[in-house]
Amino acid sequence: MGFMRKFFTILLLCSCLSCDLFESKEAKTQKLVNKEMQAIDWNDVDNYPLFENCDESTSKAFQKECFETELLNHMAATLNGYEFVIGPDMDTIVQVDFLVDQEGKMTVLNIAKDRTINDFMPEFDGIISQSLKNLPPLAPALKRGIPVKAKFRIPIVLSAD
Structure with a gap:
């Protein structure tokens, strides 16, 4: 019973800490895109007209x-x-x-x-x-x-x- 309680606690703790593991590829990609978009300085262009x-x-x-x-x-x-x-x-x-x-x-x-x-x-x-x-x-x-x-x-x- 002690083993089951430890296993359940570890499983519960892992599932709470790693919610990202269950995230879809699309959601992860969107998060990366959003993060990248925020990092871009849109007030500065790479090439002028x-x-x-x-x-x-x-x-x-x-x-x-x-x-x-x-x-x-x-x-x-x-x-x-x-x-x-x-x-x-x-x-x-x-x-x-x-x-x-x-x-x-x-x-x-x-x-x-x-x-x-x-x-x-x-x-x-x-x-x-x-x-x-x-x-x-x-x-x-x-x-x-x-x-x-x-x-x-x-x-x-x-x-x-």
């Missing part, structure tokens, strides 16, 4: 530089096609927040600018939005080889020169 002439085999720093340079060059070319009348001492920086989706399409989220820009250039926001629609093809940002959405902010310097 890239234009055709940017090299995907370079470092993240060079990818970012190429992406930003190409984007700023495109926006500068677009803005140079318009004549803006601004005040003589009006040098300002406009911050453009935009989203690159999983397909590489870019949309403007917000344009932070001085109120006087609206007075001198009320069409500025529309020109920026239109400029993004005319971008050359763009590959999306990647996280672990999967296309992901990514938010970016670029500064556009407007000067009276």
